[in-house]
Amino acid sequence: MKDLFISYSKNFDIVSAFLKDFKSSGITTWVDIENLYKNPSEDFGEEIEQNIRNSSAFLLIYSKESMQSEYVKKELDYAFSINKPILCFPYFPNCEDLNYNKHRNFSDHLNEIQWLCNSQQIARIPGLSEYIEGNERFRDLQSLIVDMPDQESDKFAVDIILARIGIQIFLKKPLTPFGTFTPLESNPDVYRNEDIHMRVLSKFFYVSPPQELAYRIQPFLDKSKEWQSELAQYNQNYEIESEELFAQMVHFICTKGHMTSPEALAIIDQARRQAVEIIEKFLETNSLMFNGPMVGVHNLRVGRIPGNERSLLYIDLYQSDYYTFKFTGELYHLLRKMGIEFSIRLDNIKEYAPFLCSLGLGGFILVKHGQEEYLQWIKRSGLIQAKKMWHFSYDETVHLLKDLMLDDRKEPIRDQQDHLMKLDAGILFKRALKEELRLQNQISPKFKKGIFEIGLIECDRLEIELLSYAIIETDPQLSIDDQLRIYTDSAKDKIEREKIEYIPFSKEGIVKELHGKFVTPEALTLANRLLVQKAENELY
Numbered sequence: 445m446k447d448l449f450i451s452y453s454k455n456f457d458i459v460s461a462f463l464k465d466f467k468s469s470g471i472t473t474w475v476d477i478e479n480l481y482k483n484p485s486e487d488f489g490e491e492i493e494q495n496i497r498n499s500s501a502f503l504l505i506y507s508k509e510s511m512q513s514e515y516v517k518k519e520l521d522y523a524f525s526i527n528k529p530i531l532c533f534p535y536f537p538n539c540e541d542l543n544y545n546k547h548r549n550f551s552d553h554l555n556e557i558q559w560l561c562n563s564q565q566i567a568r569i570p571g572l573s574e575y576i577e578g579n580e581r582f583r584d585l586q587s588l589i590v591d592m593p594d595q596e597s598d599k600f601a602v603d604i605i606l607a608r609i610g611i612q613i614f615l616k617k618p619l620t621p622f623g624t625f626t627p628l629e630s631n632p633d634v635y636r637n638e639d640i641h642m643r644v645l646s647k648f649f650y651v652s653p654p655q656e657l658a659y660r661i662q663p664f665l666d667k668s669k670e671w672q673s674e675l676a677q678y679n680q681n682y683e684i685e686s687e688e689l690f691a692q693m694v695h696f697i698c699t700k701g702h703m704t705s706p707e708a709l710a711i712i713d714q715a716r717r718q719a720v721e722i723i724e725k726f727l728e729t730n731s732l733m734f735n736g737p738m739v740g741v742h743n744l745r746v747g748r749i750p751g752n753e754r755s756l757l758y759i760d761l762y763q764s765d766y767y768t769f770k771f772t773g774e775l776y777h778l779l780r781k782m783g784i785e786f787s788i789r790l791d792n793i794k795e796y797a798p799f800l801c802s803l804g805l806g807g808f809i810l811v812k813h814g815q816e817e818y819l820q821w822i823k824r825s826g827l828i829q830a831k832k833m834w835h836f837s838y839d840e841t842v843h844l845l846k847d848l849m850l851d852d853r854k855e856p857i858r859d860q861q862d863h864l865m866k867l868d869a870g871i872l873f874k875r876a877l878k879e880e881l882r883l884q885n886q887i888s889p890k891f892k893k894g895i896f897e898i899g900l901i902e903c904d905r906l907e908i909e910l911l912s913y914a915i916i917e918t919d920p921q922l923s924i925d926d927q928l929r930i931y932t933d934s935a936k937d938k939i940e941r942e943k944i945e946y947i948p949f950s951k952e953g954i955v956k957e958l959h960g961k962f963v964t965p966e967a968l969t970l971a972n973r974l975l976v977q978k979a980e981n982e983l984y
Contacts, residue, residue: 623903
């Protein structure tokens, strides 16, 4: 069965633009070729009726031309006769007055059908502009990793976006975020903090900006010296390997891209320059940037406690920083445009380690509000890299100094065998709840909480992310926002978000509220994963 039967007359310009967009959006259609109406076969009317029956909905391109078409009127009347859901897109490019009383000779049912929004309504309907903003952001990010063709039919672009989103909501199509989140290891239960073993190997991977361009981001580089000095104290007396990961990156490019070493180094230099431009732009616009010691992922392993069902997660890390992270992001864009594929799995993490120089932790706050349940969604601020995206409740980059295991003397706790520094998953989780939401003390002790999955974000960047959740109970007699705003409004990192919304914790609720908005793949994956956990009685 097709999704849509499209009924129109003569307005093939906008229909053609719709068809191209629908195809890329996974919406299937049946539409007549207009010349069939000029010499219709005897059974053409039957064919039309059959295709109307075999479509989930009927889309009417409602225009001056379609109102004058007897064929369109017959199609519409037949659709009404079989109670087919009807969507109507008004197409009056010259802004003719839409006085439906004048159109009764066309159909008496115009006020009974579902109207789709068009560009003429943006100024009158709050929220429509966000759909356009999300679509443009999607296209901007897509252009980083593939060469995008010029956008055709610009005069129809806004109309097409608004109509498509309305259709997707009506058809209950799944949300389509930009990029993917691929689970690398899922635990049926939350990990105990002591079962997540994060070791910082004696390796670092720092790429420097080109010397002749460094002055352009000098304020950023100067600020980095603060944490570099503190980290140097922890590294002293230990031999830190510094060349292996760069050599591995060059080898990867040469092998996957069939290049010589000088050619690979030239691409690397281009990425270094582009990273300077990105950070310079962030400085000019006062955008927020992470400026602290980061950790990259060198390897991942999983295991179980002998004789026990408890899962173990081993993460081997290396030292890195934000400039290197931006550099690897720009290099990833260049290599993807060259057609180089990144097929990252749990068993080959080491092969891609130089490109995985950031580890994050994100998660949802699940609110139990009497008999109702909601997920706390965040729209990210325009001041950060993930600007204007709808995301889960909290998301923190692992900070090598803040998340270290320290002894009573504030010295790093090292493993006995290799004397490697270790990070504390419990500190990281609590810090994420505190710095972004200040909700660390509101988490209900009656339910599970913590990290239960690790995966790969693959969109405009590559990043390994730990997924987690926590549950809060609120008074059903008061609004959720009124009860939690006192904490979230005073959080240290509240500037990183534009708004908070509490969306019903159901597949239907998420689709209804977020269709057409720019949703991150990791947040959507986690929301769906939590729904599965709930269905399998493993969430609480």
